[in-house]
Amino acid sequence: MIAAAPQGPVDIPRIVTELAAGRPTRAVWENELGGLTFQVGLGDQRQFVKWTPAGSGIDLAAEVARLRWAAKFTVVPRVLDQGADEAGAWIVTHGLPGRTAVDDRWKRDPGTAVRAIGAGLRALHDALPVADCPFDWSAEKRLEAVRSRAAADRIDPADWHEDLQHIGTVERALGVLTDIPPADELVVCHGDACAPNTLVGDDGTCTGHVDLGALGVADRWADLAIATWSTQWNYGPGWEDPLLEAYGIAPDQERITYYRLLWELSD
Structure with a gap:
């Protein structure tokens, strides 16, 4: 499975029930590692509880540190x-205005959604100060983790996206990744710039970003490659260029291909 809104009943962890304290609670997101996000309460008072099962490998403490740092500069x-x-582990956050860019409303209006994603990502990159950021998401650091996964035989080419199947083997993929493109521009990247992690207000503009557990300094194409890729999954073909136009940049196919492969082997 991939991360998405749950399609059936969800068992609510005991701690979530306790934190809700009788308030309305519903599951709004589920990831491939068993992590769940719940909305608790309604309206302006709503909160969100992100819960991950023990042993999932998700480091919520790392996300908390990034959220608290980023909150000084942008809306998170x-x-x-x-x-x-x-x-398991959990974090509780205050709700932000807007709806996820993959809400049914925005799936019916992908043009507005992708413009909000592109412009919102540009605003995020412009707002977060590279010099002050203590977090690293560089290709070099991520490639070290990929090599460790490969050595442990934890990468299966059969699981790769169809766009990357032509590479064929882990060895060939590692060869491609070893040749890291020179950075176009270093920014503080979101780290998971897929469409669901941008919030869009009723006026069609970005109102904030969520799920910043991998935030760190990297080439901006590390985010842009994934943001554009996710438009295929969420809205269908034809929306990559409008997103880049809203960001204010021309396509760079070499960096897009590189960072999509790095992303796929990093999971």
Whole structure:
């Protein structure tokens, strides 16, 4: 499975029920590692509880550190609480205005959604100061992790996206990734710039970003390659160029191809 809104009943972890304290609770997102996000409460008072099962490998403490740093410069969820027990870990954040860019409303109006994603990503990159950022998401660091996964035989080419199947083998992929393109422009990247992580207001503009657990300094194409790729999954073909136009940049196919491969092997 891929990350998406749950399609059936979801077992609510005990801690989520306790944190909700009788308020309306519904699951709004589920990822491929069993992590769940719940909306608690309604309207301006709504909060979100992100919960991950023990052993999932998701580091919510790392996300909390990034959210608290980024909140000084841009609109991201405000952390209200965090914790862990034998079942899993969680963070509680205050809700932001807007709806995810993959809400049904925006899926019916992809032109508005992709413009908001592109412009919002540009605003994020412009707002976050590279010199002050303590987090690294560089290709060099990520490639080290990919090599470790490969050495542990944890990369299966059969699982790769169809756009990358022609590469064929892990060895060939590692050869491609070893040749890191020179950075076009270093920015503080979101780290998971897929469409669902941009929030869009009723006026069609970006109102904030969520899920910043991998935020760090990298070439801006590390974000742009994935943001454009995700338009295929969420809206269909034809929306990559409008997103780049809203960001204010021309396509760079070499860097797009490189960072999509790095992304695929990093999962």
